[in-house]
Each structure stands twice: as structure tokens, then as C-alpha cells.
Amino acid sequence: MRSESGLNYIVKVASRCNLNCSYCYVYNQGDTSWRGRPSLMSRETFTAMLGRIRRHCVRSGQETVALAFHGGEPTLVGPARFAWMCAAAREELGDVAEVILAIQTNGTRLDHEWVSVLREHGVQIGVSLDGPQEINDSARVDHKGQGSYAAVVRGIALLREEGMPFGILSVVRPGADPLLIHRHFLELGSTSISYLLPADTHDTIGGLRSEFGPTPCADFLIPIFDDWWFNSSLDVSIREFWNLGLVIMGGSSRLEMIGNPPLHFVCVETDGSMQGLDKLRACEDGMTGMELNVHDADFAEIAQASPFHAAVMDGLPLPSGCQACPERETCAGGHLSNRYSSANGFDNPSIWCLDLLALFAHVRTRLGVTHEETERRRSALRQAGAPPVTLQVS
Ligand code: SF4
Numbered sequence: 001m002r003s004e005s006g007l008n009y010i011v012k013v014a015s016r017c018n019l020n021c022s023y024c025y026v027y028n029q030g031d032t033s034w035r036g037r038p039s040l041m042s043r044e045t046f047t048a049m050l051g052r053i054r055r056h057c058v059r060s061g062q063e064t065v066a067l068a069f070h071g072g073e074p075t076l077v078g079p080a081r082f083a084w085m086c087a088a089a090r091e092e093l094g095d096v097a098e099v100i101l102a103i104q105t106n107g108t109r110l111d112h113e114w115v116s117v118l119r120e121h122g123v124q125i126g127v128s129l130d131g132p133q134e135i136n137d138s139a140r141v142d143h144k145g146q147g148s149y150a151a152v153v154r155g156i157a158l159l160r161e162e163g164m165p166f167g168i169l170s171v172v173r174p175g176a177d178p179l180l181i182h183r184h185f186l187e188l189g190s191t192s193i194s195y196l197l198p199a200d201t202h203d204t205i206g207g208l209r210s211e212f213g214p215t216p217c218a219d220f221l222i223p224i225f226d227d228w229w230f231n232s233s234l235d236v237s238i239r240e241f242w243n244l245g246l247v248i249m250g251g252s253s254r255l256e257m258i259g260n261p262p263l264h265f266v267c268v269e270t271d272g273s274m275q276g277l278d279k280l281r282a283c284e285d286g287m288t289g290m291e292l293n294v295h296d297a298d299f300a301e302i303a304q305a306s307p308f309h310a311a312v313m314d315g316l317p318l319p320s321g322c323q324a325c326p327e328r329e330t331c332a333g334g335h336l337s338n339r340y341s342s343a344n345g346f347d348n349p350s351i352w353c354l355d356l357l358a359l360f361a362h363v364r365t366r367l368g369v370t371h372e373e374t375e376r377r378r379s380a381l382r383q384a385g386a387p388p389v390t391l392q393v394s
Pocket of ligand 1: 321322325326327328329331332333334349350352353354356357
């Protein structure tokens with residue numbers, strides 16, 4: 001990461017969650033750093049963070065800046081403090097960059113007051129849900145083990161009643177019925193869907209593979225792709241599919257899932273500490289730490305203070321096991337967390353390598369684009385010096 005690179009921010013306004021999902025990489029995959037942090041981000045820390053973001057926007061000259069409110073569960077801050085945070089962000093940053101605000105919530109605490117705050121401050125909304133009740137509630141439970149589905153769909157119903165667009169963020173469930181899940185999301189009225197690959201590593205993947213076979217994610221996603229492609233639901237954006245199409249057409253990946261793109265975003269925790277790519281929590285306890293805090297450091301210091309995270313933000317080198325792969329330029333090893341093993345660090349192909357190859361092959365067939373054509377298009381775009389991407393990934 002160059003110190004003048006533009007950045008976007010994942011703002012952890014709450015370091016606790018009212019749910020306790022079994023696969024959560026924040027709380028249930030070995031990282032314990034959340035335990036020592038304040039439950040909620042204070043106004044003082046939020047204000048200090050905005051000052052640092054402002055300085056970085058001026059330094060980088062970036063024209064837009066996105067703040068995504070995350071947790072834990074971000075609605076734990078309450079609607080009043082959240083409204084103050086949104087207003088403060090627009091006031092502090094609005095004259096140096098266009099401010100994009102978003103929230104990723106489990107949706108269980110949405111009520112009329114929350115919906116009106118989100119509307120008033122123009123906040124984009126993502127709701128986490130894994131499917132119909134039986135599927136969702138097998139993993140997305142509260143601290144007493146009770147399923148979250150009923151509360152989430154109550155929140156979604158409120159958003160629909162109020163005409164508020166929302167996307168659904170879902171984690172791929174190996175072995176579950178993919179079309180049942182996908183059609184449920186369409187019925188719920190989401191305007192976009194994201195299907196995330198599970199955040200396992202080479203150290204943890206064994207059981208999943210022995211239970212569900214060599215390509216559980218491709219087995220899940222390919223039927224959804226065809227349903228999306230052939231059944232008139234292309235108006236619902238599925239980020240991972242758009243992105244696959246984008247790189248196959250010679251463009252640059254915009255998602256962490258593939259392509260090893262530069263990740264110019266930083267997490268800021270409730271105590272003001274700057275943190276790297278969130279999913280690296282699934283690799284090793286404390287791996288996201290940068291030893292920098294908005295109370296006394298600028299974001300530009302990351303390049304010097306944390307060479308590992310600076311390198312992660314620029315994209316780590318291709319794993320040696322991917323060098324001969326026909327998708328080495330498009331896939332580029334997959335998501336960093338899925339490359340990790342305690343033996344080799346990040347020098348492994350993704351645990352989802354076979355799934356990714358199957359997905360690429362399938363999407364290539366549907367688009368009718370060969371590896372050679374991808375390469376020709378990528379080279380032509382590079383030679384023209386053109387921005388390689390024209391498709392909108394929302
Ligand atoms: S498909 Fe597999 S071998 Fe090819 S780049 Fe991706 S992870 Fe590496």
C-alpha cells in the first residue's frame with residue numbers, strides 16, 4: 001500500500017453481537033482480540049477516526065470515501081448514536097469527498113426508528129441471512145441457541161413496508177438446497193445478493209470436505225447461477241457472479257473472493273485500533289492487528305508500521321501452487337484467508353480451488369469466452385491504458 005492510496009473504511013461501532021453464529025470468524029474461529037475492546041465505539045473515538053479519514057482523503061485526493069458500519073452487530077450502538085455518527089461523517093468529510101454510508105446488520109433489531117434513521121442518512125443496507133428458517137437457524141442463533149430467522153424477516157418486512165432497498169449477505173451452506181435458498185431471497189425482495197465462500201483455512205477444511213465432497217461450493221453456486229441466468233432474475237445483482245463475468249471479460253476483480261485485487265480498505269475497531277482484512281481472524285489469533293490507533297496515528301502510517309498488512313492491501317504474490325493454473329490471472333489464488341495454512345502461510349492455492357475452477361469453467365461456458373479470449377481482452381485493455389472495467393458491480 002502506498003501511503004497516498006485512497007482508502008475506504010469498515011467501522012466496527014460495536015465489538016459484541018446479539019447473535020452467536022457457529023461459523024462467525026469474529027467470535028468463533030479462534031480470534032480473541034475482541035474480548036479486550038470496548039463494547040461500543042465512543043463518540044470521542046469516532047470523532048478521532050473522522051479526523052484521520054479526512055486527513056487521508058485530502059492526502060490521497062480520493063473523490064469518494066465509503067464507511068461501512070459493521071460489528072459485531074452495529075445496531076447495538078442504538079439509533080440515536082448511529083444517527084449522530086452518520087451526520088458527523090457527512091459533516092466532517094462531505095467537503096473533501098463524496099461520502100457513501102452503508103451498514104451490514106443481522107437485521108434482528110431493525111424497527112421503525114432504525115428504518116427512519118437509515119432513510120434520513122441515506123445508508124445502504126445489507127442484511128445477513130442464510131436462507132429459509134430451518135437452514136438459517138441451524139447456524140445463525142443467539143447466545144441461548146435460539147434461531148434468528150423470525151426476527152430477521154420481521155426486520156426485512158419493515159424495510160419492504162418502508163420501501164427501503166436492501167441486499168442480502170449469505171454464507172454458502174455446503175449440502176443445503178441452493179435453489180430453495182436463492183428463491184427464498186428473491187421472494188424476500190432483496191435487490192442484491194452476495195454468496196460468500198466459508199472462511200475456512202487449510203487447517204480447518206478437512207471435516208467439511210469429507211462430509212460434502214470435493215466441490216461443495218461449486219455444487220451450491222452453479223445451480224443458482226443457472227437459475228439467475230435463465231429465469232429472468234438478472235435484475236437482482238449477485239456480486240460474485242458479476243465479478244466472475246468481469247474478470248473473464250478481461251476486467252479487474254472488485255471482490256476479495258478472486259483475483260487478489262488491491263484491498264484499499266481498513267477496519268477501525270471500537271477502541272480506535274486500525275485492523276487489516278477482517279477474515280484474517282480465521283487464520284490466527286490477532287493477525288489483523290496493525291499496532292496503530294486513530295487516536296495517535298494517520299492511516300498513511302500503515303505502509304511503514306505494518307509491512308504485512310500493507311502487502312496484503314496491495315495483493316500478496318500468487319501462490320507457487322497456482323503458477324501453472326489456466327485461471328492464475330483471473331482467480332489468482334482465491335481469497336487470502338482461504339489460502340492460509342499454519343505450515344505455509346499464504347503460499348497455498350485456495351481451499352476452494354476445485355470449486356473455483358468448476359465455477360470459472362461453468363461461467364465461461366455460459367458466456368462463451370475462452371481463456372485465450374480473456375487474455376486477449378486483458379492485454380488489449382492494458383495496452384490501451386483504459387480502465388479495464390466497464391461493468392457495474394453493486
Ligand atoms: S483455481 Fe486454484 S490453482 Fe487456479 S489460481 Fe485459483 S486457487 Fe490457484
